[in-house]
Structure formats: structure tokens, C-alpha cells
Ligand SMILES: Nc1nc2c(ncn2[C@@H]2O[C@H](COP(=O)(O)OP(=O)(O)O)[C@@H](O)[C@H]2O)c(=O)[nH]1
């Protein structure tokens with residue numbers, strides 16, 4: 001795989017409304033926190049160049065509205081994602097409970113090639129607040145039970161762990177993307193090793 | 209605005225339309241001292257039933273309405289009220305009356321708008337502009353629109369602002385036409401067609417060519433008025449198309465740059481440029497209230513607001529009507545008692561949630577969730593605006609109280625994101641909690657389907673937008689479809705909160721009040737979307753923008769849009785759409801105009817058209833399929 005090629009990593013941030021998705025994205029990309037951000041309507045994304053293992057990659061971070069009834073819109077933007085970030089608010093237990101359904105919904109809608117290996121990262125946000133209601137231990141346990149999803153405790157407000165979390169997100173996304181690239185660049189080799197199912201599914205792509 | 213008379217008094221003369229603040233700039237045969245004096249320009253129905261344009265100097269206008277003078281005593285109410293507003297009494301009434309300028313409409317040959325539509329000139333003799341009037345408030349187009357109710361005109365091609373009178377219109381028909389419905393680019397087609405056909409041989413080739421280039425529009429684009437019937441008879445159309453092909457042979461030789469290339473495929477007629485009007489002014493608004501405070505000329509008010517919005521100083525009253533809080537027909541007294549009732553109702557509902565104990569709340573998760581959602585969103589609503597800025601801002605508390613009370617008012621709907629955006633400008637403008645609540649209720653009534661749990665309303669709108677765009681800007685629609693954007697999701701924010709996020713507070717107030725009029729058709733906000741997108745067409749297509757770039761570009765238009773320009777463009781597009789010969793029932797339904805489906809359209813009229821429809825249908829199916837896929841229909 002060539003390192004000259006420009007790499008674009010598509011990252012989706014999901015979680016209940018108000019957990020701090022927009023704030024985290026802005027803290028990471030613009031290094032700013034503001035309590036003047038508006039609630040997200042529809043979808044938007046920001047991009048940022050980061051260096052991962054000496055490679056310059058562009059992260060395209062997608063932010064969508066969190067209220068339940070708007071989820072059906074968000075799914076249009078899931079396709080082609082390289083990593084999915086699930087955010088909850090450590091002061092609001094409900095937002096933690098929702099993680100499972102956000103994850104399932106994403107896997108169904110984005111239908112990644114290998115769902116069991118698709119990279120997720122969990123962020124427990126607003127750790128700067130003192131009315132914490134979800135313990136780090138509880139969150140960690142859940143993440144371990146879900147195939148060892150990386151977990152970070154963040155504060156978009158005070159820029160705690162945001163950089164670190166997104167570095168991990170970028171790295172895991174790149175790994176995913178690299179795999180996908182391999183798959184696309186050498187479809188024949190893959191096909192040779194693949195089972196019949198795969199062969200049938202991708203047969204059309206390989207008229208080359 | 210025109211005042212269609214409910215109290216018809218045919219044997220007396222009456223004002224059909226009045227426009228104040230009009231300066232006499234020039235008048236052949238008048239003493240110079242009259243020039244530059246302010247007056248009122250009116251369209252008057254004479255005792256004999258004929259009509260004239262009349263300019264009355266302001267000092268005359270102050271004559272008491274109870275005057276015994278026959279001609280004045282009967283002046284229509286609106287004229288009367290306005291007269292009391294201006295100037296002071298003149299002693300020399302007769303002298304003042306002599307200063308009235310009258311132009312008989314039967315004699316009117318041509319007129320034109322100049323100086324950015326602030327000035328109108330009239331002529332009853334070719335070659336001379338006898339009268340020139342300057343509209344101080346810049347709203348000559350309203351006068352023009354009204355005048356067009358009484359004369360049939362054609363625009364000249366070299367100067368789009370000059371109108372040639374074909375013949376005075378018969379009134380019965382004219383009164384039924386509000387000026388927003390006036391067919392701006394193919395005026396009075398039947399007559400033009402007949403005149404031209406009968407004069408074709410006599411008139412010199414050069415002069416008819418000009419008119420003919422206009423007629424191509426009529427013949428090829430058809431002349432389906434709003435009433436849906438074609439009034440160019442087949443015979444005429446046939447005759448014309450024959451002449452036209454003869455003409456076309458010639459055009460290759462004689463055609464100059466001034467004439468458009470004649471095209472046969474069903475494309476949209478040219479987009480008319482429709483200027484915006486002046487906002488509804490305090491004086492006008494006050495003049496429209498009858499002594500008891502009723503508003504009788506509801507259609508007229510709506511038209512005015514559609515044209516120019518509402519002056520900021522009277523928004524707080526007018527909005528209550530536009531948002532169905534105050535019924536137009538209510539007297540001051542009735543409004544007062546309504547307000548009292550609504551105030552009580554509001555506080556009853558407010559008490560319902562305010563009195564909920566913590567223990568109750570702890571067992572009421574659905575309520576709790578809503579409350580926390582409201583709190584979160586209120587804290588993120590327009591915080592950069594001084595009215596909502598800063599910690600512990602009491603206006604945020606009011607926002608929250610209104611939204612929570614709305615949850616009690618409509619628990620089934622509850623609170624949905626976007627509502628706080630809808631509410632903020634209302635509170636900013638109205639200030640009063642109760643008024644704001646009931647106006648919010650009225651606004652929500654108009655857009656309730658945006659907040660459906662299953663988002664069916666939004667899906668339908670996105671689909672309708674796609675259909676309108678395919679009709680009005682097919683190249684762009686095609687581009688979007690090819691970039692996986694045919695579902696129009698990138699317009700979601702626009703539609704959900706009626707462009708709230710795209711404009712400043714000042715501009716959104718203008719846009720909303722125009723949209724609340726419900727004019728000129730249903731779903732005009734979708735045409736607004738088409739107008740915005742159409743303006744970006746070149747960037748999107750020539751830049752070969754893909755899915756993400758399209759979304760980014762559209763999101764980044766926020767706060768970079770010119771509200772008046774967009775409204776004007778949208779109105780132009782509206783006229784293009786409804787005058788298109790290939791207008792389909794599907795589009796008619798979206799715009800809420802009568803379909804022609806009941807009357808079977810001549811099926812084998814043109815194979816092209818049938819093909820077109822099939823394509824469109826399959827396009828639509830594709831979009832439906834796409835949306836279905838994406839949204840788990
Ligand atoms: N104290 C604190 N507040 C936060 C933090 N992140 C976000 N917020 C606040 O939480 C609210 C919701 O944030 P937002 O980023 O809009 O959430 P989203 O709906 O998930 O995009 C806003 O009022 C933010 O100011 C954080 O790390 N700490």
C-alpha cells in the first residue's frame with residue numbers, strides 16, 4: 001500500500017442529544033470550547049489533518065443530531081465510516097444505557113464488512129462536572145464486554161483526554177481503512193482466499 | 209391594495225386603489241408650483257363606470273369625509289381613513305380640486321416604471337410621457353399590480369419596464385384576480401394572440417417580430433393560467449405555429465441579438481424579475497383597522513405582507529394575526545376578552561408542570577426526559593444574541609417555561625429539537641410570555657408535521673423539494689442525483705426550522721412573516737429552497753461537488769444569504785413553474801393549485817411529453833426507493 005496516497009478517514013460521532021458530541025468535535029478540531037454552540041440540526045462534519053505513525057491523514061468527523069426521531073436521517077451519513085465514536089455523559093446514566101442501541105443501530109445501518117472487528121471508541125464526557133453518575137469502572141466493564149472497545153474519560157470543556165482519544169480514533173480508523181484499501185486494491189487475491197459467499201458478492205466488481 | 213367593494217354602489221364614483229406618498233414629478237401643462245408636491249395616486253371608478261388614474265395633492269385629501277360634495281362623499285372607506293391621516297384642512301377647496309390630475313384609463317396608451325421601480329410615467333399619446341409620479345415609499349409595483357387589474361398590457365421587449373395597453377380589462381374578471389396571481393410574463397395572452405393574428409398581415413414585419421418573440425413563449429410554453437384552462441384556442445395556436453415556422457426560416461437571416469432563439473422543447477418560461485415591495489407600514493396597518501379594530505381586507509393585508517413584509521414597529525401586532533392568535537375579524541373588545549381567556553389558560557397549563565413535585569417527577573421518566581431535553585436546548589439557543597446571552601439570563605427561563613408549558617399543551621408531540629429555534633425569535637420580538645406562547649402554538653400548527661415521530665412530514669417535504677427542483681432546475685437535480693444527494697438531506701435543517709439557522713434574527717423575521725401569509729401558493733418554503741439551490745447551481749455543477757462537498761457548501765451558506773433577493777427569485781421561480789406548459793398535476797398538488805387531472809388531458813398530444821412524464825415518474829420512484837432504503841420506510 002502506498003504512503004503517497006492521500007488517506008481520508010471517516011469518523012462518525014454518535015450518542016444522545018446533549019452529551020457533548022459537537023463540543024468534543026470542536027475541541028479536537030478547533031481547540032475551543034464554547035457554551036454558545038447550537039444544538040445540531042441535520043448533519044455536519046469538520047476535517048482535520050493528523051499524523052499517525054508518520055503518515056499524514058485527514059480525519060473527516062461527522063456530527064449528527066441526537067434526538068431519537070432524527071436518527072433515521074443520520075444513518076444516511078454512516079456509510080463508508082472507518083471508525084465510530086460513541087459518547088455518553090458521565091452525569092446522565094440514561095445516555096450510558098443508550099450506548100448499546102447506538103452501537104447496534106450503527107452496525108445495522110453502516111453494515112461494515114467485518115462488524116465484529118469494526119473499530120469503536122467510547123467517550124465518557126463531562127468529567128469536569130462533580131455530579132458524576134456513571135463510574136469509570138462501570139463504563140470500563142461494559143467496554144471490555146464489547147470486544148474490548150477503547151474507553152476514554154473526557155471533558156470537552158476543559159480539553160481533558162480529547163487529543164489522546166482522537167489519536168486513538170485516528171489510528172484505529174486508519175487500520176480499518178488500510179484493511180479496506182487492501183481489499184479494494186487486490187480484490188483478486190482476496191477473492192482467491194475468500195469463501196464462496198464473498199466471491200459471489202463481489203463477483204461483479206472484478207470484471208477487470 | 210385594491211379594495212374590492214362589499215358595499216357596491218355602482219352609480220357613484222369610488223376609489224379602487226389608493227397609494228399615498230406619491231410626488232408629482234412632471235405633468236405637461238401644469239404650473240411648476242404643483243411639481244414635487246405630495247399626494248395620493250388612486251385608481252378611481254367614475255360615476256359612468258369608466259376608470260381613471262387620479263392624483264390628489266395632499267392638502268385636498270384632508271377634506272372632511274362628511275363633506276356634502278357628491279363626488280367625495282362616496283369615496284371608499286380606505287380612502288376616507290387615509291385622508292384623515294395626512295395634512296391639514298385647506299380653505300380653498302375649489303382651487304385644490306382643480307389641481308387633481310386625471311388620466312382616463314380608456315385613453316391610457318402606455319406606461320412604464322423607472323428609477324428602480326420608484327417612478328411611474330404615463331402616456332396617452334405616443335411619444336410623450338405626460339405624467340411622472342415618484343413613489344416616496346418605493347412601492348410603485350403595488351400600484352402597478354393593481355393597475356394591471358384594469359388594463360390589459362404587454363411588455364415591450366427592449367424595455368421590460370414599459371407596458372403597452374392593449375385594452376382595458378373587463379372588471380368582473382379583474383376583480384377575481386389578486387395581483388400575486390397576475391401572469392407576469394404572458395399577460396393577457398388571448399388578446400395579444402388575436403390582435404396579432406388579425407393584424408399580422410397589415411403590420412410591418414419588424415414590429416411584429418418583436419411581439420412574436422414574445423408569442424413564442426405563449427405558444428410553446430402555453431398559457432395555462434392559474435385557473436388551469438388554456439385560453440389559446442387550438443386554431444390560433446395552429447395558425448401561429450405555421451406563421452412561426454415561416455418566421456423561423458427568416459430568423460436565421462434577420463435575427464439580431466435582441467431576439468431569443470426559439471426553442472421547441474418544453475422548457476420553463478423565462479424567469480420574471482419581481483421586485484420586492486415596501487414593508488406594511490404603521491399608517492397603512494392603522495388605516496386597515498375599522499373603527500372597532502377589525503381587519504376586513506385580510507387578503508389585501510396578506511398580499512402586502514407577502515410583497516414586502518411588515519415594518520418592525522408593528523410586527524408585534526401583525527404577527528398575532530398571521531400566527532392565528534388573533535382572528536382578523538375580532539373587534540378590539542373581543543380580542544381583549546380572548547387575551548384574558550388565553551392568559552388564564554396559559555397559566556393553568558404552566559401550573560400543571562410547575563406544581564409537579566420532585567417525587568412525582570422521579571416516577572415520570574417521560575416527563576423527566578423532556579424536561580432535560582428542553583433545558584439542554586434552551587442553553588444552546590441563540591446564546592450569541594444579546595437577548596439570550598450571558599449566565600442566568602431571565603429570557604432563557606422564559607424560553608424554558610414556554611417550551612415546558614407547550615409540552616403540557618401538546619403532550620403527544622412534546623418537545624422536539626428545533627422548537628427552541630422556532631420560539632426564540634418570537635420571544636425576542638413579542639417579549640410577553642403569554643403572547644409568545646400562543647403565537648408559538650400558531651407557528652407550530654403550521655409546521656407540526658416537521659416534528660412527526662416517524663419523520664414522515666420531513667420525508668415528504670424532502671421528496672417534494674426534489675420534485676420541484678427537478679422541474680425548476682433539472683440540471684441541478686440531475687447533478688445531485690448523480691452524487692447520491694437526490695434525497696436532499698442536506699436541506700434538512702432549512703426545512704425543519706424554516707431557515708432559522710441560515711439567517712440573522714432580522715432576516716428570519718422578514719422571511720417568516722412572508723411565509724406565514726401562505727402566498728403565493730402552498731409550500732412556498734420549498735420554492736425558497738429551490739431558489740437558494742438554483743443560485744448555487746453553477747458552483748455545485750461546475751465544481752463537480754460530491755456528496756460531502758454539497759452538504760458542506762449548503763451548510764456554509766448559513767448567514768451568507770440575502771433574504772430579499774431569495775424571496776424575489778423564489779417568486780420568479782414560482783411564476784416560471786405555474787406557467788410552464790408541461791406543468792404536471794404532481795407539482796400542482798405540491799403547490800396546492802387545482803389539478804387538471806379531472807379533465808383528461810389530450811393523451812396523444814405529444815409523445816415527448818408522455819416520455820417526459822415516464823422519466824419523471826421513474827425518477828421519483830428512484831428517489832422514493834432511495835429514501836425508503838435510507839430511512840427504513
Ligand atoms: N461541563 C461540561 N459541559 C459540556 C461538556 N461538553 C459539552 N458540554 C455542554 O453540554 C451541552 C451539550 O453539548 P453539545 O456539544 O451541544 O452536545 P451534543 O448534542 O452531543 O452535540 C452544551 O451546553 C455544552 O456546553 C463538557 O465536557 N463539560
Ligand SMILES: [Mg+2]
Pocket residue numbers: 021022023038039040063064065
Ligand atoms: Mg450536537
